[in-house]
Amino acid sequence: MRGPDADLPIAVFRTADDQVFALVDRCPHKGGPLSEGIVQGCAVACPLHGWVIHLDTGEAEAPDEGQVSIIAVKVDEGRIWLAAPEACSARKPEAA
């Protein structure tokens, strides 16, 4: 998924238990595309160097430190709604 700003692609994830999350598609470590990573539980492993990023908070799993912006998501009758860019911040999204 590509956002309004072409430099800021957005990755949308669906986990095994059907939760949907959206994050800026840039690992806080070296900018790797999280959308290409392997999803495990409620986290994704970046394909470049294996950092594990939590999908609900955007935070890297210890011992790594860093955070990526998360985007509020709502699923409504099969459609995925993402919050507009100005509403994006590193906070937990409203319940879908």
Place this chain on the structure above:
Amino acid sequence: MTPARNGKERLVVVGNGMAAMRTVEELLTRSPERYDITVIGAEPHPNYNRIMLSSVLAGEKTVDEVVINPRGWYDENGVTLLTGNPVTAIDRVARTVSLAGVGDISYDRLLLGTGSKPLAPPIPGLQLTGVHAFRDIADVDAMIAASERHRRAVVIGGGLLGLEAAWGLKRRGMSVAVVHLMSTLMERQLDATAGELLQRDLDSRGIAFFTDGQTEEILGNDKAEGVLLADGRQIEADLVVLAIGIRPNIDLARAAGLDVNRGLLVGDDMRTSDPNIYAVGECIEHNGQVFGLVAPIWEQAKVCGARLAGNDEAVYVPPPIFTSLKITGVDVFSAGALAAADEADEEITLHDARRGIYKKVILRDDRVVGSVLYGHVVDGPWYVQLMREKTDVSAFRDQLVFGRAFAERAGAPVSKIDIAAMPDAEQVCDCNGVSKGRICEAIRAKGLTTLDAVRAHTKASASCGSCTAKVEAILAHLGGAVAHRADPAMCKCTDHGHDAVRHAIRERELRTIAAVREALGWRTPDGCQKCRPALNYFLLCAWPETYRDDAQSRFVNERVHANIQKDGTFSVVPRMWGGLTNPRELRAIADVAEKYAIPTVKVTGGQRIDLLGVKKEQLPDVWGDLNKAGLVSGHAYAKGLRTVKTCVGSEWCRFGTQDSTGLGVKIEKMCWGSWTPHKVKLAVSGCPRNCAEATIKDIGVVCVEAGYDVVVGGNGGVEVRVTDHLVRLSTEAEVLEHVGAFLQLYREEARYLERTAPWVARVGIDYVHERVVADADNRRALHERFLMSQRMVQSDPWAERAAGAEAHEYRALAEVG
């Protein structure tokens, strides 16, 4: 004399080293309440493992990692530790020791473990800055500091300690020379042949040797500038390390009037000439012998601890001593006699100069009395066991020198380690002084199930590794089926190792990732980035005809069939069979590079062409265009067959003995598309000049006049490993069958992400030889299974995707805004 607290007897221990503290531990396990214990150490550190200082110097361990008992241990065991204040005198009449700056401390029993001092040669220049012994943490700190400021080091002494010092300094980037008085290295532990092999190996690692070298003087005004030898040779140096030996430190004992000779004299009961004073370790002399190696010292600690605990029967009998050298990648072992002492003794030797392997076993009256091993040392502990148990070896002496596996097949008693019968106090790990009891306690208390976990918690088997089999047997004994042989847990989702999981998949016919997780009790619902690709591969390998590949368990490169780069773009490498190409292919590559504005075109190390910087959404179109010229995926992104590198061979080269290019193409046609535990690179060289570098590949073929040498398990990566020779063959068909069989054995038995080099090193080339070469039926079966699974995978993934398969992988969900 002040009265003891709590009415306990007072034990004062002078020395906080390995021998004294081991004795205290032995005492505490037998009689924890008997004494009020005070330990006095001259060094400002808790008790650490002096043997491992070479690993600290080499940068392989930290000081913390070699501490045996941290300060907390002393508190927990009610032992008072006083460090940094040396004992200045013993008053045997008043039963006190005087401590600099503290005063007198009373004892009922005194234990001396004052260790040894480094020997210094009687030469000028010892006082210069930059001259160090190699004895304690302070020495190691000084050597490490010197290696950061200076470039040139000379080590005086080519024994065990000197060579470990030289290697450590080399690892720290210094240029190192070793001066040794004798003509061969480690002459106390090795015979001349093994000493020469060792020198050759270390020489090739860049250490210079000056044997038959007597040091005359250390040159310099204030600081060391070089070393002058008696024969006039001169070596420049900023750091000079003295490692010519040790002598017992008996100053205190002598001043106290105890009987001394070379060392402090003790009897079989570890008591000195004063019945209230005991002594252990490098400071003592027993039956004319002094000590520097750890095994006899542990035995002394055991006897002394028992005596202090009130056991009047314990008697010291020197055990067989053995030596191994802690230089990464150099395997040396020796025990007992180095050579036949007289005509009644016999020597059996095996010497393979090319592979750098030398084995010698010395027999007396059909019993092993000594052994020297170089290059292949796994059987060292077995020979020690035969020595200790005085086993009659006449029934299997033909096989003796080939090692335990061969000898046991030829009728040697199969020695099982009897864990149930082993007393808790028995020392299992000699390097770190860990008893069976301590290992059992850690396994039970912490629920350990793997060798690595036991190593982490107890340090047993974490140093030289010669006790690994015993530690594993203890694990198996306590953990039953949970424990498995040196098979580390796959990831944090499970305690099962790769081998155990592969075994369960076959035996219990588990056919999906979910079924494996369910059956083996995974802790996470859907695994992690480590176990998912591994399980996907294991299942694919076990059930090639029915397993459905799980794209979500593939690393991105294998999922999209291209290599992700640091900026998120991809690289595209078409296959060039055996490194061959033609104008049509080259034209297609040029056209594609221009049409899609691909920024970088590079020739790879595997004789192909890499197109770098392709955007993901362009991939299917790029592949479509390449397909039209006959180019297919090179699988440069896969844990699978990468390349078969070749030289031009007999078709063009004046030295070529066989058609190496043609054979390379045939091998590549057989193997392409296969999934393997890790990437696999092959090469075929047309003559022993080996221009295709076949001897650092996973599988190499080196053509010779008489046929083909197949070599395996090489690697040119982080840790360079030269291949082991597998077999010489006379036809191409035989080569194809052996290559296919070897690959299949690797596919079926290696751990995921284990290259062939560590795999072959782990299982041993003898094992591979047995399965692939010696057992022809097994080879054919392996080869057939390989070809069968190849039939399932040999279709070009690029063509499928250029035609529209998996299209969702290559486009964004949506463009918004």
